[in-house]
Amino acid sequence: MEWFEESHHAYWRQRFKIDRVLFHSRTEHQDLIIFENRAFGRVMALDGVIQTTERDEFVYHETLVHVPVLAHGQARSLLIIGGGDGGSAREALKHPGLERIVQVEIDPSVIDLSREYLPRHSDGAFDDPRVELVFADGARWVEEASETFDVIAVDATDPIGPGAALYTQAFLDACARRLNRRGVFVAQAGNPLDLMHDQGQELGRIGDAFADVAYFHATVPTYMGGPMMFSWGGTDPAIREAAPDPAAVPAGLRHYSPAVHRAAFALPAWFLEPALAAP
Numbered sequence: 001m002e003w004f005e006e007s008h009h010a011y012w013r014q015r016f017k018i019d020r021v022l023f024h025s026r027t028e029h030q031d032l033i034i035f036e037n038r039a040f041g042r043v044m045a046l047d048g049v050i051q052t053t054e055r056d057e058f059v060y061h062e063t064l065v066h067v068p069v070l071a072h073g074q075a076r077s078l079l080i081i082g083g084g085d086g087g088s089a090r091e092a093l094k095h096p097g098l099e100r101i102v103q104v105e106i107d108p109s110v111i112d113l114s115r116e117y118l119p120r121h122s123d124g125a126f127d128d129p130r131v132e133l134v135f136a137d138g139a140r141w142v143e144e145a146s147e148t149f150d151v152i153a154v155d156a157t158d159p160i161g162p163g164a165a166l167y168t169q170a171f172l173d174a175c176a177r178r179l180n181r182r183g184v185f186v187a188q189a190g191n192p193l194d195l196m197h198d199q200g201q202e203l204g205r206i207g208d209a210f211a212d213v214a215y216f217h218a219t220v221p222t223y224m225g226g227p228m229m230f231s232w233g234g235t236d237p238a239i240r241e242a243a244p245d246p247a248a249v250p251a252g253l254r255h256y257s258p259a260v261h262r263a264a265f266a267l268p269a270w271f272l273e274p275a276l277a278a279p
């Protein structure tokens with residue numbers, strides 16, 4: 001195999017040159033490949049969908065974690081659903097105020113293989129005592145758990161395979177119940193065209209579950225089309241509208257800044273209105 005072709009869109013594909021396959025097998029839950037590509041470094045795909053690359057993973061992980069944590073301002077607990085490569089846990093640990101980080105990942109193989117082949121993603125996060133790893137289906141876990149969190153970040157695959165359970169009304173309702181007062185829920189929501197065509201109901205579904213609903217975005221070259229959407233489910237619009245405290249921003253970030261944070265919520269109309277970008 002010379003090229004890895006992302007084929008989950010019926011009419012739209014992207015390809016990455018495979019310089020060397022480092023690992024390829026079926027785990028208990030999904031097909032997992034890690035390969036090298038000269039432009040992106042090491043690349044991981046699950047069930048044929050690119051998940052992360054060494055080159056630009058920081059954009060995604062800094063956005064997913066720092067936007068809700070810094071918007072909240074006093075977050076002490078974080079629940080990560082998915083995130084097996086460890087990039088989200090790594091970013092979360094940069095916040096000294098986060099005393100407890102629970103990560104619920106369905107597939108232990110993603111964690112093991114990411115530690116082996118993508119060690120800079122987790123950068124030791126899975127050995128940190130503030131991170132508690134739980135191996136379980138995130139949907140089932142939030143349904144059955146009683147603990148509540150200041151921030152919930154869903155760092156999951158698209159709504160195919162094991163990830164499908166994380167795109168249901170039941171899951172969103174359960175996450176809303178797991179939020180503390182002033183809590184914030186965020187989730188990766190695909191590119192704007194996905195949002196329209198494949199997850200077009202999502203805004204409404206989140207609206208049913210959370211008092212404050214919004215989307216924000218970052219440009220991640222790895223993901224199809226570039227713009228990557230994130231959904232926001234808050235308990236109070238004031239949390240989303242408040243300016244993040246510059247003094248609380250971790251040092252050494254490559255993407256996030258308070259200005260980028262504000263800009264992430266400024267969306268072109270066509271990102272949310274399918275009719276404006278109809279073919």
Ligand code: SAM
Binds near residue numbers: 104156157161188
């Ligand atoms: N950045 C990526 C993206 O946007 O596509 C997400 C990467 S992360 C590797 C996705 C993780 O979600 C995987 O490790 C996968 O095993 C996990 N996952 C999928 N479905 C899950 C579920 N139902 N419960 C918990 N974790 C799940």
